[in-house]
Amino acid sequence: MGRGWVLGAFAVLLAASSLSAQRPTELVDRAVEAYDDLDLGTAAGLIRRALAAQGSDTLSTEYQLRALSYLGATEFFRDNRDSAMSAFRQIVVLDPRFQIDDLVFPPDLTSVFALVRRDTKIVQAAAPPVRSIRAGTGRYTAQLFASSYHEILATLAFADGRPLRVLYSGLIGDSLEIYWDGLDSQQIAVAAGRYFLTIESTGREGTVVRQLRVPLDVSTSFIDTMPWPAPPADSLFLPEGTSGGPALESLLAGVVGGIAVALLPSAVASDADLSAGRFVVGGAMSVAGVIGFFKQRGGQPIPANITANDAVRREWQNQRNDVARENAALLAEVDLEIRAGRPVAVDVGEQ
């Protein structure tokens, strides 16, 4: 009975040990050992099992690169050249700058890898995860690393794919720095939302073969604008037309004064033999008063006042224009917070 328990426990330990050996990283390690022992079939099988792992068991990029390097070598030495090149192509897509270890792998293999790397046109982007910039003056900079010398088109695009602004169009060698100032193609600060930094790699045939998309979530904060100047107070405006008051005053002053000059002298000097001069002057005063009345009667435009009022209005309009200009400048000075997501590479054409 006691011997039975011991055998059972041993069986459980063996099963646990077997489960542990199934972990992808250990599968890769075992594959490397098999490769070193020239057991190429076992090595290839273990690596494929490791690469197929999903979820939390997914290999890290570093392990994927290692696994793919050995997978390519294994297939190369098994005379599966296409499979080898496919593995190497996956390496380049994962990390365009990756080099297989020429101390581990023979030169004929590394030369095949170099060939694949040359023909696989892809870039990798290193964008700051979070960066705040002022639209127009600040710079959001992304570093691009290319697998090989080729032509790229870097654009900023809306979430639905519509292009917003071309950031770079031309050749890339080893690496390239591109930047975005937060403005669209109309030199206006972009609205908050999701955008994509898209880098299209062009193949030898001139067609786009691969696209790298970096999601950018942009949030904005505007600077307070200046208030509009208040319109000029009514008290600042002079009457642009004559009112009846001054006209009536003129009429009264002229006519009453004229009558007084014509009639009152006889009361002052009743004994004197008065001349007609008083009527001449009195009449002139009355006529002047009547002329003044008609010149100043209500509704007549007053050019001097109209000019003065125009100056007041112009001054206000100028102030308004100044504020509009300053506000436009302030609105252009939008602070953007840019959050970069994980880049995604998409094959869009045959190499």
Place this chain on the structure above:
Amino acid sequence: MIFRSVALLVLCSVTVGTGALRAQDRSKFVVAGVLGFSSVTQRTALDTTKSSGTLFGLEAGFRYWRAELRGRYSQGGLEPNGGGQSTDLVEGELMLGVWPVDMLALRFGPRARSYVTNAGTVRWVFWEVRARFEASLSRGSSLWSYFEAWYALTGSVNAAESFGNGRGLEGGIGLLIPSTPVRLRLGYRIDQGRLQEDSRTEAIEELILAVGVGR
């Protein structure tokens, strides 16, 4: 007593005027040449004499805030209408005034008038108080009318009879030629001095043309 009343009147006017004063146009100065066509009627108990002639004169005025000082001098010859010996007429006045409001001036001062003949000189001195109204007839005061009346509070005359009274008035229009300091004035003046008990009256009627400059 009369002088105290006038002094009190001037003081009150200055006080009222100071309350309403405005900063602009605080000082004004005007000087003008005056041409007067005069007609003098002298009546006594015995007869009435009329003479006429032309007077030439000069007048000047200085105004600061609402206070004013002005003077006038004129002289000329009078020819009796019925023929006879000519008479020289000389007049001068010096008035101190205030403008309690823009349209109204109150003035006080002496005015002297002399008739100079070969037989001697008859000199009248009037201490007058005056009220003057001025009103603009057009915008910007380029054309204005005025009316001034006065009364002699006291006076003297170097005659056998003592001074009775004196009064007068003047009215007219003035024109400031636009864009220049030149002023033209057309006026009519009537003034009468009377001895006590109406023993003698003298009335001067004058049509005035004045050309001056000022600001």
